[in-house]
Amino acid sequence: MLQNPRRWNLIVLTRLFNQEDVKGIMSIPLGSIDEEDSLIWHFSGDGKCTVKAGYKVAYRYLLEGSNPRLAPQAPWKKIWKLRIPLKIRNFIWRVCWQAIGVNSALFQMKLNISPECQRCGETEDAQHLLLYCPYARAVWIHSLLALRSDQINSNHISEWITTWFDSRSYLEGDFADWAALQSIICWQEMITVSKEYIEA
Numbered sequence: 592m593l594q595n596p597r598r599w600n601l602i603v604l605t606r607l608f609n610q611e612d613v614k615g616i617m618s619i620p621l622g623s624i625d626e627e628d629s630l631i632w633h634f635s636g637d638g639k640c641t642v643k644a645g646y647k648v649a650y651r652y653l654l655e656g657s658n659p660r661l662a663p664q665a666p667w668k669k670i671w672k673l674r675i676p677l678k679i680r681n682f683i684w685r686v687c688w689q690a691i692g693v694n695s696a697l698f699q700m701k702l703n704i705s706p707e708c709q710r711c712g713e714t715e716d717a718q719h720l721l722l723y724c725p726y727a728r729a730v731w732i733h734s735l736l737a738l739r740s741d742q743i744n745s746n747h748i749s750e751w752i753t754t755w756f757d758s759r760s761y762l763e764g765d766f767a768d769w770a771a772l773q774s775i776i777c778w779q780e781m782i783t784v785s786k787e788y789i790e791a
């Protein structure tokens with residue numbers, strides 16, 4: 592939220608939510624009285640959000656929103672079964688679809704923003720933000736996984752996410768834990784970058 596005058600911060604919203612949600616949020620009128628914010632969920636009558644109900648909505652959204660001809664090959668069922676918060680599963684799903692608010696995408700949407708990464712100046716797409724930016728490389732190499740993300744060679748980021756579940760280098764039965772950890776690291780990277788934009 593920006594002040595004087597009070598208005599939605601479009602750039603931050605676009606980085607954190609999909610296009611439909613951004614439109615919905617932007618259409619919410621802002622009152623002039625300074626009241627404390629509260630969270631409500633419009634899919635339920637009482638405004639309360641539960642994991643079970645959220646999963647149902649997300650799954651319906653996944654089925655309705657996907658176009659089989661354009662669908663990247665990704666292990667959707669395994670992603671949705673990961674034991675991580677729904678918002679992170681949803682995020683990974685959007686990463687696979689290149690539907691996250693990276694600067695190159697925001698630039699294409701004609702938002703007043705440079706397509707470059709504000710950390711290193713390269714074009715910021717999903718691969719750059721999550722894998723190849725010097726910041727992302729440092730995060731991965733210092734993580735529990737000690738991953739050399741600059742050596743990952745995928746044409747599409749969903750190809751890399753698919754390898755989370757089929758790599759033979761992991762101990763059998765541990766796929767889900769490794770995939771969960773990688774999902775959380777990706778999410779954390781996105782949150783950190785978004786915070787930098789809020790504070791900039």
Ligand SMILES: [Zn+2]
Nearest residue numbers: 708710711724
């Ligand atoms: Zn960068």
